[in-house]
Amino acid sequence: MSKNFIPLVLFLSTITFAQTGNVGINTVTPGSTLDINGSVAASYKTVNTASYSLTATDFHVSYNGSTNTTFSLPPAINGTGNFKGRMYRIANNSNFTITISSALPETINGNTNILILPNQSAQLISTGLTGANSTWESISGVTNTASNGLNLSGNDVKLGGTLSQATDIVTTVGNNLSITGTGKVLLGSNTIPAGAADAKIVIDNGTTNGALQIKDGTQQLGYVLTSDSNGLATWSSTVTTAFANNWTSYTGTLVNPFTAPTGGGGLVTGISLTIPAKGWYFIRSGVAINSECNDYFFYINGIGDVWRSYCGSNTAAFMFPRDQNRVLYFATPGNYTILAGKTNGIIPASFNAGNPSFYLDFVKFQN
Template identity: 70%
Template sequence: MSKNFTKVWQSIALLSSCIAFAQTGNIGVNTPNPGSTMDINGSVAAKYNAVTSTNYNLTATDFHVSYNGTSNAVFNLPSAISGVGNFKGRMYTIKNNTNFTITVNSAAPETINGNASVLVPANQSIQVINTGLTGANPTWEIMPLGSSITASNGLTLSGTDVRLGGTLSQPTNIATAGNNLSINGTGKVLVGTNTVPTGASNAKIVIDNGTTSGALQIKDGTQQLGYVLTSDANGLATWSSTTTTAFANSWTSYTGTLVNPFTASPGGLLQTGISVTIPAKGWYFFRCGVTIQSNCNDYGFYIDGVGEIWRTYCNVADVQMMSPRDQNRVLYFSTPGTYSVVAVKTNATVPTGFNIGNPAFYLDFVKFQN
């Protein structure tokens, strides 16, 4: 009988080594007087896992997971458990060792700091801890690694993702330091309003200063009182005056020696031997006079590539003095320079008399507006 009792006690002793007993107090490792629930005087090791999968599900056996893949990845956190099995306090560290991004997703409808997902940028880390909450609650919280990260003054923080799009809360200077700052896309830049006003559907920049004058100021050294903003052919704008000096004091004559252009055959531009020199872009007033004696024909003078300055039409069949003699024109020159004066006629008729009037041929011009 005693042998049987001995075997029973031996069996109980063996089983006791496999049973976990709940107890109060602290547990120490390498320390006789633990000051915390678990007091370890030495190093601590947890599972290190390196993965290359672009879709990875975190499990109860993970602690630190390093990503070494070759494209963007998605890491999925486990669903929270209510009641028995709740893993409140579980921590995961996710390290991105690549130049790609990792999207960390919570199990819907759970959130990570109120967001369904967070991004781990290239060569960055994130650490999350489970709150024990279930449902549409912040089941996971982000634990900052190193110093705390905040975003303000035009920036917002979503997890560890710092984004443009916040409100400027202090004076801000964007120093481009020789670099271009580009704003493109289909959106608009709105100043003074966040509502696109009527009529601005195609506008890229909208300035709304309410009823206060002076909404726009452009200074480039050419600005002066009373000037207006004008554009060249490429859309480059400068400030310039709308008027020039009085006509009577600023007329400019043609240059060169006039030859009779109407002895040549029709069908093209006939050379006159004269030209005009335009000093600056703008609108010019031209006046010209010439007397031609001829039978029926049409004659004209042109600024090559710009427009007509004088023309007479056939009005009788026999030889007559062609009229009118004196004519005025307004032409716009987008580029300064010297322009040839050319002539045209509609048939082969050579006039019997050219430049026979009194006064003789004249051509002069004046700039009157930019």
């Protein structure tokens, strides 16, 4: 009897019962129903399985698994056994997501489930309600935010935001689409092919014809995609057939370039051609030069001759043919200077004499 009495006295000495019905542990003046002046211990459990059902003996549960998991809350009880006020603390110490699910039709703050993201936690408390009522309330230990392609609506994290970080998006079934965080789009493959290191859009249609279709209302059979000065592409014809209505003449005022008693090129003519777009151009010109034996020519540096006649007589005579045609390609639009040259120091007896007078015009006929 004495052996049991002493521990009981020691135990009772730590507990005070106040007349108000409050109970104090290590305090003689409890201010609450249960007032503990000291530490409190509760159940602590670690879980690493792909699913787990919370029980009546759980309080703090830490997840340390290697995959997404689902924690199931116990169904509420109506009447005897109702556990209104029961609390669960759940900590996610993994790189994966915990889904906390209520027993249908019960809800958590009106939702059938909530998510606990990596390195976050939540606390749940039973409201004691049953059925479709909000039988659990949750208090997140960390405020959830959504960014980089996600939107947050209450506890619902969903796609629909702006990608603000370098993000790779890859569909692996059939390798249909890949968008890299560096701004490269791959269609038909998620592997960058040889020679496409600097390309922003890559289309791999295998051996099937018709990998690209662009319809903007300007497309027609036989048209090609062309660009304006700002890089805006439209479809246009490769051939200009109405030559007679599209000829453009030279600009500037022609001067006689053959007045020096020396030969050579780079002679100033005072005229130029203004090419509006890249492509092939048909050029026609005519000039009358009366001279002893010499080669006379007009040309565009880096492009080619627009007119040339060769020595045909040792005595003064008109160079021939007077009227000539050329086909030249211009890779870029712009103003191109017409230069002249002659092979020796002979100064022609007459320049640009006769009828008609000098002419030089052009028309584009193919891109």
